[in-house]
Amino acid sequence: QKEVEQNSGPLSVPEGAIASLNCTYSDRGSQSFFWYRQYSGKSPELIMFIYSNGDKEDGRFTAQLNKASQYVSLLIRDSQPSDSATYLCAVGRGGKLIFGQGTELSVKP
């Protein structure tokens, strides 16, 4: 089992729809959770981080964390073509940040 797992996609949604990206992790001791966006050929950029169970909203983005289920998700409302990218889930563990394989999102105009 991989430490951090994501559906590789691609996930395709129409413009204006809600995109839902999911991530599971194996280490129950993980304390910090991050979502990064990566455009092709570029380095990752931070979208959101969440530390506590529940929802955290920032503009069109909502991160959801359920530590009991070892599950973290990212919702993107009103998806735009510019949101098309690979979304990386990352989990803090033992002083390191472990990344999932990423989910490719495609927002169709």
Added chain:
Amino acid sequence: GAVVSQHPSWVICKSGTSVKIECRSLDFQATTMFWYRQFPKQSLMLMATSNEGSKATYEQGVEKDKFLINHASLTLSTLTVTSAHPEDSSFYICSASFQDINSPLHFGNGTRLTVT
């Protein structure tokens, strides 16, 4: 905000030569920096953790004699790929944390290494 600068952004070198990549934290002191490698269509794989003033901690399977890491100051870490081979061609990305690992990592722009 905090910025991590990485140089060069791309480099082409011949097989057998060495390449040095620099990573600087521009407006904060980073006691710990991280070096990642990313092959096409794959995720970021942590190579090593670079600690200022001490030896780097390498992940399993990463050759420490091939990937030399130096963290001489609180704002600079370097990765040297020694005796590069075509299979070392990859996207190398450094990152730094403003505070501790539970704080978000800031990434450099990455270095595209091509070994011919």
